[in-house]
Amino acid sequence: MACSKLFLSCLLVQLTFLFLVPEVAHGQGLKVGFYQKACPNAEAIVKGVIHEVMSVAPSLSGPLLRMHFHDCFVRGCEGSVLLNSPTNQAEKNAIPNQSLRGFQTIDRVKTALEKACPGIVSCADILALVARDMVVATGGFSYDVETGRRDGNVSIMNEALNDLIPPTANITTLKADFAKRGLSVKDLVVLSGGHTIGTSHCSSFSNRVYNFTGKGDADPTLDSNYIARLKLRCKPNDQTTLVEMDPGSVRTFDVKYFDLIPKRRGLFTSDSALLDDSETKAYIDLQIKTGGSTFFKDFGESMVNMGRIGVLTGTAGEVRKVCSKVN
Known part of the structure; x- marks a missing residue:
């Protein structure tokens, strides 16, 4: 469908399409080796x-991984x-997207691909x-990526x-939001493991440290020593400082994230919430017990599942010449 460069010109048609097609992880039209x-x-x-x-620029690893999620x-x-x-x-x-970085890297990739295959x-x-x-x-381990998506307008x-x-979501919200996209509870806990790389602004979790219930208190589910460390990094109303989501392992894709959760050192409420469900907790316990024996394989599978959400394939959408604007 061809659209003008003004977003609203296609909004009605696009919204109608959304109502007709559920936002689930179907992925028809995708395949490994599409190109x-x-x-x-x-x-x-x-x-x-x-x-x-x-x-x-190794610090771009977390933001670029998160960009696909977002x-x-x-x-x-x-x-x-x-x-744009x-x-x-x-x-x-x-x-929520202000922390994303690496758009220039995506543009760089696109430029290289346009040169080779316009x-x-x-x-x-x-x-x-x-x-x-x-x-x-x-x-981390490699996995096969299904391709064949087209771009929205x-x-x-x-x-x-x-x-x-x-990041303030509880387990009920997390499970519901994943389910409506066709993702399982296992996908939820596995993809949360992506927090093993990258950083977060203090503003995403400061309420847990300074004003959890509106009375100037801290979240009682957080480890007290961890709270003290976070207070050293983040002052009240700090909007700019970055904190590692997986301290000491911020640039290494590993299973240490799962060690943090039962120690009550998950940075976000959504991390701590994984202890509030029997299935997510059992998965965390398994990775700790086995040294992450299945995590890398599971992560690849869950990323493929996520990559099927609401895709445009065939003649839907377009292939943009420049990623920041419609054709």
Whole structure:
């Protein structure tokens, strides 16, 4: 569907499409090796650019992995998080997306692919491939990425505000939000393990440290020593300081995140909430007991599941020439 460069021109049609097609992890039209004939070196090109970026800017690993999450949970995995708005009303302008970095890296990948195979590889697929390559670059296992997504034409800030799961979510909200996207409780706990790399602004968890119930208290489910450490890093109303989500392992994709949760050192309420469900807790216990024997494999499978949410394939959407704007 061709759209003008103004987002609202296609909004009615796009919203109608959303109501007709549930936002679930279906993924029809996706397959491993989608570009094998049209752009056989596509995945190698992405991997090469990411290798270069990581050699000079390893701190981008977390934000670039998270970018794929934030794209898929709003409108599905169709690249809408990458779009710019002339009035700053796109998804990337929403407060939950202010911590995303690495848009220039996505543009760099897109430029390389356009040079090799003009008009072939979608920005939505680039996000999925970059996420996989970030996992590998930081010590995780590789997994096959299904490709064949096409790019959406609409990006609305308020949708990101409403649809992205907040770090304050409890287990009931987490399970419901994953379920409505066709993802399982196992997917929830496995994908939470992505917090093993990257950082967060103090503002995402400061209420747990300074004003949990509105009375100037701390969250009683947090370890007291951890609270003291967080207070040293984050002063009240701090909006800029970054804190490691997995202290001491922020640039290594490993299973240490799961060690933190039962020690009551999960940074977000949504991390601690994983102890409040028998299935998620059992998975954490298993990874601790076995040294993460299944986590890397499970993470790849859950990323593939997430990558199927609300995709556009076939003749739907478009393949953008530039990831930040519609054709």
